[in-house]
Amino acid sequence: MTRTTPADARETGDGSGAVRRLAPHARRFLARRTGILVRLSLWSLAETGQAFLVGYGVARAVDQGFLAGDTRRGLLWLTVALVAVLLGAPVIRGVFAQLAGLTEPLRDGLVRHAVDRSLAHAAADGSGGTDRAAVSRITNQVEIARDSFAGLVLTLRSFVFTAAGALLGLLSLHPSLLVVVLPPLSAGLVLFLVTLRPMAAAQRRALAADEALGDHAARSRTALRDLTAGGTGPAAARRGAELIEDAAVAARALAGWAALRTAALGVAGHLPVLALLLAVPWLRGRGVTAGALLGAFTYLVQSLLPALHTLMTALGAAGSRLLVVLDRIVGQDRPEAEPGRSRRAEPIRPAGPGSAPTPVPAPRPPDRSETAYAAAHRPAGGTGGGAAVATPRGPAGLPGPGGGTPDPRGRPADRGRTAAVELRSVTLSYGVRAEPVLDSLDLCVAPGEHLAVVGPSGIGKSTLTRLVAGTLAPSGGEVRVAGREVTGRPPAELAALRVLVPQEAYVFSGTLRDNLTYLAPDVSSADLDAAVDALGLRSLVERLGGLDAPAGPAELSHGERQLVALARSYVSPAPLLLLDEATCHLDPAAEARAEEALARRPGTLLVVAHRLSSAVRADRVLVLDGTDAVCGTHDEVLERSPLYRDLTGHWNSGPARRR
Numbered sequence: 001m002t003r004t005t006p007a008d009a010r011e012t013g014d015g016s017g018a019v020r021r022l023a024p025h026a027r028r029f030l031a032r033r034t035g036i037l038v039r040l041s042l043w044s045l046a047e048t049g050q051a052f053l054v055g056y057g058v059a060r061a062v063d064q065g066f067l068a069g070d071t072r073r074g075l076l077w078l079t080v081a082l083v084a085v086l087l088g089a090p091v092i093r094g095v096f097a098q099l100a101g102l103t104e105p106l107r108d109g110l111v112r113h114a115v116d117r118s119l120a121h122a123a124a125d126g127s128g129g130t131d132r133a134a135v136s137r138i139t140n141q142v143e144i145a146r147d148s149f150a151g152l153v154l155t156l157r158s159f160v161f162t163a164a165g166a167l168l169g170l171l172s173l174h175p176s177l178l179v180v181v182l183p184p185l186s187a188g189l190v191l192f193l194v195t196l197r198p199m200a201a202a203q204r205r206a207l208a209a210d211e212a213l214g215d216h217a218a219r220s221r222t223a224l225r226d227l228t229a230g231g232t233g234p235a236a237a238r239r240g241a242e243l244i245e246d247a248a249v250a251a252r253a254l255a256g257w258a259a260l261r262t263a264a265l266g267v268a269g270h271l272p273v274l275a276l277l278l279a280v281p282w283l284r285g286r287g288v289t290a291g292a293l294l295g296a297f298t299y300l301v302q303s304l305l306p307a308l309h310t311l312m313t314a315l316g317a318a319g320s321r322l323l324v325v326l327d328r329i330v331g332q333d334r335p336e337a338e339p340g341r342s343r344r345a346e347p348i349r350p351a352g353p354g355s356a357p358t359p360v361p362a363p364r365p366p367d368r369s370e371t372a373y374a375a376a377h378r379p380a381g382g383t384g385g386g387a388a389v390a391t392p393r394g395p396a397g398l399p400g401p402g403g404g405t406p407d408p409r410g411r412p413a414d415r416g417r418t419a420a421v422e423l424r425s426v427t428l429s430y431g432v433r434a435e436p437v438l439d440s441l442d443l444c445v446a447p448g449e450h451l452a453v454v455g456p457s458g459i460g461k462s463t464l465t466r467l468v469a470g471t472l473a474p475s476g477g478e479v480r481v482a483g484r485e486v487t488g489r490p491p492a493e494l495a496a497l498r499v500l501v502p503q504e505a506y507v508f509s510g511t512l513r514d515n516l517t518y519l520a521p522d523v524s525s526a527d528l529d530a531a532v533d534a535l536g537l538r539s540l541v542e543r544l545g546g547l548d549a550p551a552g553p554a555e556l557s558h559g560e561r562q563l564v565a566l567a568r569s570y571v572s573p574a575p576l577l578l579l580d581e582a583t584c585h586l587d588p589a590a591e592a593r594a595e596e597a598l599a600r601r602p603g604t605l606l607v608v609a610h611r612l613s614s615a616v617r618a619d620r621v622l623v624l625d626g627t628d629a630v631c632g633t634h635d636e637v638l639e640r641s642p643l644y645r646d647l648t649g650h651w652n653s654g655p656a657r658r659r
């Protein structure tokens with residue numbers, strides 16, 4: 001559970017904690033740079049003079065120049081104001097030159113600190129692994145800190161010196177101007193200052209919520225196989241939804257404070273102008289000249305308002321961000337106290353019997369099928385060019401159980417029984433404008449039947465198995481397994497209907513027993529033993545030291561992993577097994593043994609054939625080729641399908657290449 005705890009809320013909600021932690025660092029940092037601070041102040045003082053001259057020049061131009069009938073003098077004062085404005089550029093240049101002396105050492109110091117800390121952690125836990133949080137601190141967070149710091153120094157300093165110049169100017173023009181301007185200006189500033197702390201806290205919470213969500217998403221992505229195998233996908237999805245909700249709540253709170261801050265800006269920045277306009281008659285009565293009024297407006301509009309605006313924006317965004325990020329990097333050297341770490345979700349593990357407990361128990365029967373694993377590992381959507389497969393209908397094409405196809409092994413035809421697999425005019429395109437991979441395909445597989453699917457690479461064999469497994473929805477038509485439409489069916493229900501074993505067999509860390517029984521937790525020891533023998537796993541069991549010996553993917557070869565996956569599907573209660581080249585790492589003898597065992601198992605077997613022998617073993621063969629699909633016994637399709645003849649020739653002449 002990764003919801004913010006009250007303790008977290010206290011920690012994140014109290015911005016003063018961060019200020020306290022950072023203050024000594026800040027003092028030390030600034031104390032070592034007094035020379036730069038003095039030079040910066042001198043350049044900033046030039047800003048005060050500039051701000052003063054702009055309004056003062058306008059006021060004198062009006063009073064002593066244009067209104068007094070002395071245009072030359074008026075223009076002269078206006079030139080003074082213009083020069084003051086133009087002087088802004090070299091002043092800013094001087095400021096920036098000094099700024100680098102503050103920001104770059106800050107950046108270097110933070111990087112050094114983050115690297116030291118990461119090395120110390122790596123040395124302490126001895127894992128030698130990558131500290132991803134440290135990498136983030138070094139790159140992204142340090143850049144944020146540097147940029148925010150630079151912006152803050154620029155705007156804070158600019159506001160102080162510009163405001164000083166403007167207020168000095170107002171005072172020099174007429175003290176009554178301050179009486180009108182100061183109250184709304186101060187009220188807005190106070191309102192703004194009051195929002196600082198809660199805004200920082202809200203910012204911190206939003207950042208923590210974002211991090212927790214990102215962390216969860218990243219870990220879920222890497223644990224996708226385990227989540228699917230363990231059936232904890234829905235629990236992880238629920239936790240993700242909670243984290244999204246947390247992040248949304250935090251973002252809404254932040255937006256609320258931002259709105260209040262905008263109101264403060266309105267009060268401090270615009271109310272003085274309004275007040276000045278309303279107070280014109282009163283000011284005139286107190287001897288304020290038209291030039292002084294114009295100068296006052298110039299101070300407000302030209303200097304105070306822009307400086308205030310940038311200050312509030314910078315303090316609001318950059319200030320809170322700087323506080324949070326700096327505190328993250330240097331303020332809290334206790335990694336467990338970091339929101340991104342402390343709220344880390346529990347590790348996600350497969351829910352196989354005997355394995356470590358999952359963080360959230362699955363509330364309903366999990367989808368333990370490997371189908372879901374396969375679905376999770378296939379690229380979704382996109383376009384995929386594929387050949388159309390037009391399937392002839394009728395007795396010569398794909399006779400279903402009702403068609404009375406004699407069972408080559410003597411099994412009676414399942415006349416009248418519900419088909420194990422039924423495709424009705426199924427079309428599948430991987431994109432809206434993509435050529436369909438399967439086009440109007442009809443197929444009927446009888447219960448207990450063993451069907452091999454063959455065709456060239458990329459023709460749609462895996463697509464067909466995914467459609468039957470219900471992990472891919474057809475673009476048109478209907479797919480039924482045991483009479484039930486599979487499209488849109490919940491994973492748990494699908495798991496009860498079929499098992500799909502993909503080419504890359506999934507084995508998780510645990511015992512061999514865990515791995516063999518997670519599709520059938522209640523299987524008896526006798527049945528498990530029988531499966532081990534039937535699939536040819538006995539030597540592996542003995543090599544590992546028994547069924548209860550640990551068996552991780554690293555200890556097993558590709559072929560052994562496939563045997564484990566096949567034995568797992570063998571003991572599963574699902575009536576339909578779908579093997580998608582699931583024996584490709586086995587030698588022909590092991591493949592024959594495994595397939596024959598799986599075919600003997602009660603239930604239906606659909607195999608994407610990897611070798612000719614696999615197709616020959618099957619009751620019927622479905623040949624997919626770009627324009628046609630042919631289905632029948634091996635001999636029948638050999639006669640009717642030129643593609644099948646080609647394929648068998650290819651298989652016969654180069655089996656080694658197909659290994």
Ligand SMILES: Nc1ncnc2c1ncn2[C@@H]1O[C@H](COP(=O)(O)OP(=O)(O)OP(=O)(O)O)[C@@H](O)[C@H]1O
Binds near residue numbers: 381384386437459
């Ligand atoms: N998720 C996808 N998005 C887009 N196109 C896809 C996707 N999956 C498969 N395709 C395309 O659909 C076609 C059929 O793919 P599929 O994997 O079903 O063929 P296949 O017969 O199983 O091939 P192979 O024998 O090589 O495994 C291919 O052209 C493939 O590129």
